[in-house]
Amino acid sequence: MTTTRNHVQDEDGDLLRRFARGDRDALGELAARYEAPLLGLATGLLGGRGDLAREAVQDAWTKVIRYAGSFEGRSSVRTWLYRIVINRCHDLRARREPVMGVNGTLDGVERSSDPGLSPGGTRGLDEDGRVRDALEALSDAQRLIVLLCYHRGLSHEQAARVLDIPMGTLKSRLHAALVVLRSRLGEEETP
Amino acid sequence: MTGPTHELDAVLASLTAPSATASDLWRAALEGRDTTHGRSVPRDGVAPRAKRRSLRRSIIEVGVVSTVLWVFLVMLLPSLGSARNVSRGIRVQESMREPPVASAPASERLPVAGVDLQWVSGPAFEAQPAEISGEGGFDAAATPNASDARQIVRRATMTLRSDDVRSSFLSASMLVTEALGEFVQDSSLRGSGENAEAELILRVAAGRLGEAMNALRTLGEVESEAVTGTDVTDQLFDLDARLRNETRIEEELLRLLRERSDADLGDVLTLRRSLDGVRERIERLAAQRDRATREVSLATIAVTIRPVGRETNPKSTPGTLALMNEALHDGIDTLVRSLAWMLRILVGGAAVWAIAIVAGLIAILVHTRAKRAASREPVPPSA
Numbered sequence: 059m060t061t062t063r064n065h066v067q068d069e070d071g072d073l074l075r076r077f078a079r080g081d082r083d084a085l086g087e088l089a090a091r092y093e094a095p096l097l098g099l100a101t102g103l104l105g106g107r108g109d110l111a112r113e114a115v116q117d118a119w120t121k122v123i124r125y126a127g128s129f130e131g132r133s134s135v136r137t138w139l140y141r142i143v144i145n146r147c148h149d150l151r152a153r154r155e156p157v158m159g160v161n162g163t164l165d166g167v168e169r170s171s172d173p174g175l176s177p178g179g180t181r182g183l184d185e186d187g188r189v190r191d192a193l194e195a196l197s198d199a200q201r202l203i204v205l206l207c208y209h210r211g212l213s214h215e216q217a218a219r220v221l222d223i224p225m226g227t228l229k230s231r232l233h234a235a236l237v238v239l240r241s242r243l244g245e246e247e248t249p
Numbered sequence: 250m251t252g253p254t255h256e257l258d259a260v261l262a263s264l265t266a267p268s269a270t271a272s273d274l275w276r277a278a279l280e281g282r283d284t285t286h287g288r289s290v291p292r293d294g295v296a297p298r299a300k301r302r303s304l305r306r307s308i309i310e311v312g313v314v315s316t317v318l319w320v321f322l323v324m325l326l327p328s329l330g331s332a333r334n335v336s337r338g339i340r341v342q343e344s345m346r347e348p349p350v351a352s353a354p355a356s357e358r359l360p361v362a363g364v365d366l367q368w369v370s371g372p373a374f375e376a377q378p379a380e381i382s383g384e385g386g387f388d389a390a391a392t393p394n395a396s397d398a399r400q401i402v403r404r405a406t407m408t409l410r411s412d413d414v415r416s417s418f419l420s421a422s423m424l425v426t427e428a429l430g431e432f433v434q435d436s437s438l439r440g441s442g443e444n445a446e447a448e449l450i451l452r453v454a455a456g457r458l459g460e461a462m463n464a465l466r467t468l469g470e471v472e473s474e475a476v477t478g479t480d481v482t483d484q485l486f487d488l489d490a491r492l493r494n495e496t497r498i499e500e501e502l503l504r505l506l507r508e509r510s511d512a513d514l515g516d517v518l519t520l521r522r523s524l525d526g527v528r529e530r531i532e533r534l535a536a537q538r539d540r541a542t543r544e545v546s547l548a549t550i551a552v553t554i555r556p557v558g559r560e561t562n563p564k565s566t567p568g569t570l571a572l573m574n575e576a577l578h579d580g581i582d583t584l585v586r587s588l589a590w591m592l593r594i595l596v597g598g599a600a601v602w603a604i605a606i607v608a609g610l611i612a613i614l615v616h617t618r619a620k621r622a623a624s625r626e627p628v629p630p631s632a
Contacts, residue, residue, distance in 0.1 A: 082279065089275035094267035097274070102265035112274060119278035121629040133626040141628045189260045208261035222625060243257070 070135035078126040085126075089119070092136065095211030096143045102205040103147040106190055114146040121146075133219065140212070140220045144202065151198075192242040200235035207232050306619040313615055317608040320601065400485050400541075401478040403458055403548040410557045411469030414438070417554045418447035424464050429454045430547065447554040458548040465552060472555075481541055488538040495531045502527060 070091070076084035093115065100111035121142050129138065193201050206217040207228070218228040411417035418438050425431035435450040453461040462474070502524045509516070595602070 085275055085279065089273070093272060093274060094269070097268040097272060099265045101268070106264070112272060115272075116274040116278050116281075119275040120281065122275075123278055125629045128627075130626060132623070138626045138628065141626075145628055185256075185260055186264065189257065190264065193264070204261060205265050208258065209265040210262060211265075211267060222621070240257070 071129075071131055074122075074126050074129055074135050077123075078129070085119075085123070088122075088135070092139050092211075093119075095209065096139060099140070099205065099209050099211065100143055100147050102209070103144065103202065104150060105194055106186070110150050111147075114143055114150055117146045118142045136212075136216065137219050140206075144206075144220070148198070188243065189239075192239055195242055196235060196238060200231070200238060203228065203231050204235045204239060306615075306622070309615055310612070310619060313608065313612040317605060317612060320604050320608060399480055400482040400545045401455075402481055402544045403455055403476065403478045404551070405458065405462060405474065405476040405548065406551045406553075407462065407465055407474040408472040408553045408555070409465065409469035410472055411554050412557055414445035414447050414554050414556050415441075417468040418449065420468050421447075421449050421451070421465060421552055421554070424461055425451055425453060426457075429457070431457075434549070443556050443558065445556055447552075449550075449552045449554075451550040451552065452547040453550060455546055455548045458550070461548075461550060465550070469554060470557065481545065485538065485541055485545070488534055488541065492531065492534045492538060495527055495534060499524065499527045499531060 070088065073084040073088045077088070096118065097111055097115050100114040101108055104110040104114065118139065122139065129135070193204065196204070203217075203221070206212060206220065207214060209217070212220065214228060215225060218225045221228065223231075409417065415438065418436070422433055422436060425433055431451070431453045433449060434452050436448070438445065438447045440446055451461065458476075462476075502520060506517070506520055506524070509520075512520075
């Protein structure tokens with residue numbers, strides 16, 4: 059397992075180095091691996107706003123393109139990419155906060171109905187909306203940890219690495235965030 | 250896992266599920282870069298910042314480490330030094346030979362000189378006034394003045410081997426001439442036959458030291474002998490000068506007392522008190538000078554007489570068991586001394602240790618954070 063992961067990391071590093079040397083296809087290969095999960099995470103972090111999520115991921119790629127040459131390999135490419143996207147999502151949230159409602163509802167902008175960005179499709183839209191609203195009521199840190207841990211692109215270990223916290227801390231924070239989330243969902247159900 | 254929980258997990262997972270549609274955002278970013286910049290990607294911006302951060306951390310680390318070292322050097326080492334000095338204080342005293350009289354200020358020299366003289370003579374050199382037949386017994390030429398030669402306190406030690414320890418002991422006791430103020434300061438005779446051992450401390454006139462040593466050599470086979478001398482000329486000059494000065498003050502006060510017989514009672518009493526103080530100092534100085542003079546005029550000879558054939562130190566050829574026993578005792582003694590030394594350092598430097606521990610913890614914390622930060626790839630700054 060670890061060997062496979064290291065192998066993937068080596069490949070990611072090679073792709074980034076190749077791109078830094080001028081091989082554009084290498085970036086394409088990297089994007090093929092990470093763009094979809096990054097877009098998924100960004101969508102979750104931005105309250106289901108597909109347009110903002112695309113902007114965040116595109117900005118992230120712009121940064122990757124700009125700073126690929128200065129990547130020193132101190133952490134894996136995957137961790138680096140996720141951090142860039144998360145930072146960009148934070149920036150966008152901070153910038154767009156006034157247009158977001160108290161419960162994360164979007165004023166004047168509809169949530170993504172793109173089935174690609176909402177795998178549950180219309181069937182689970184209501185449920186998704188409820189959970190999303192409860193998530194929006196969490197603090198930024200709690201929301202991030204919940205979404206990152208439930209994100210299919212990352213293991214808990216990788217999520218801890220992205221957040222730069224120990225595994226134990228990640229688990230305890232996740233537990234605390236889930237308790238708050240469940241209590242909020244429970245409150246909503248209670249008339 | 251309960252149903253609702255499972256459902257919540259599924260929903261949470263779906264919220265960040267990877268997008269199923271191809272978006273090629275990377276291509277848009279790449280093309281956007283090409284169209285907006287039209288030049289190669291600038292590759293500075295993160296690395297210099299990271300370097301600056303790294304430099305800052307290094308400076309902080311160096312600062313913390315320097316502080317810790319400073320605390321050790323400035324505060325801990327002196328306490329170690331003093332602890333060492335305490336432990337070897339006796340040795341220092343024993344090894345000293347020249348009393349530091351010349352360097353001491355005149356006002357402080359009086360008590361110091363007294364101590365020094367006691368030390369120079371040592372316990373074995375202590376004059377015994379009760380056994381001395383008055384001051385007249387001393388050589389008047391030994392009293393120092395500006396034209397005298399150096400004043401030396403002499404001490405000799407001699408170890409003799411004799412067939413008849415008792416006889417040699419008695420003969421050695423007879424060597425002193427009481428008419429010259431000489432006397433036997435200490436004598437003891439223990440055991441008999443091959444186990445007999447005699448010890449004497451003779452005080453003989455300094456001018457007769459050589460003669461007395463020669464006489465002692467005839468009493469047996471000389472195993473060892475040594476003569477040492479300590480120059481106390483400066484001390485005696487100093488004492489003499491101060492004595493003369495105090496005497497002059499005394500005369501002046503007496504003259505004032507005589508001439509101002511009609512002065513107020515209060516003034517007279519003040520004058521008398523001053524006179525008392527001066528006389529007390531004169532007596533003290535005179536006593537010190539006399540003692541120093543006695544030390545100079547009477548040399549000390551410490552004699553040990555043992556029977557021929559007996560080893561100097563019975564422990565010099567011990568058996569294996571005795572050796573082991575001795576080693577065990579030495580080891581325990583060393584262990585106890587080491588523990589005492591460590592306790593002294595630990596308790597004596599408690600404040601220093603506390604500071605050092607805090608500084609060390611800070612250093613570890615800074616180092617750990619710096620290490621963690623260094624192992625993390627710097628994320629490009631926000632636009």
